[in-house]
Amino acid sequence: MAGIKAIALDVDGVLTDGGVWWGPDGAEWKRFSFPDIMGVSLARKAGLLVTLISGEDSPLVDRFAAKFNLADIAKGCKDKAAALRGFAERNCLALEEICFMGDDVNDIAAMELSGLAAAPANAQPAARAKADFVSAASAGNGAVRELVDLVLSGKFCPRRTTQEA
Secondary structure, eight states: OTTOOEEEEOIIIIISOSOOEEOTTSOEEOOOOHHHHHHHHHHHHTTOEEEEBOSSOOHHHHHHHHHTTOOSOBOSOSOHHHHHHHHHHHTTOOGGGEEEEOOSGGGHHHHHHSSEEEEOTTSOHHHHHHOSEEOSSOTTTTHHHHHHHHHHHTOOOOSOOTTTO
């Protein structure tokens, strides 16, 4: 995709199906799909920067980030727009060069800042309404892979320029 140099992803409800399992010992489990894992891998191999911006401060976010050597992530994030701006500044990117995929109202401000806003098929209606791209797949079931394939295809242009943002 011409112009997109980075993909920022919410975790719960984007990379996962939004569910969580709590074990009797307090352990937390989340499910990640291999199509989405391959999507992140393909994005990285193509030279795109990938970051995670999560409202949760979960060690599972760290584990996913470590698997893909994603050093610049935000967790326990209450202001995802600020996190996206910080990521852009640290990586010398314009906001329109970043795609953000989110699924709920706490993602909308970041979606509005990004050059390409995306949402999984089962995102909340408010997030889908702000998205330039809504995947056919649901969260945690290939939505990220669809987004990566679209970005790498070059068939979708960012919706605004720096002057418009």
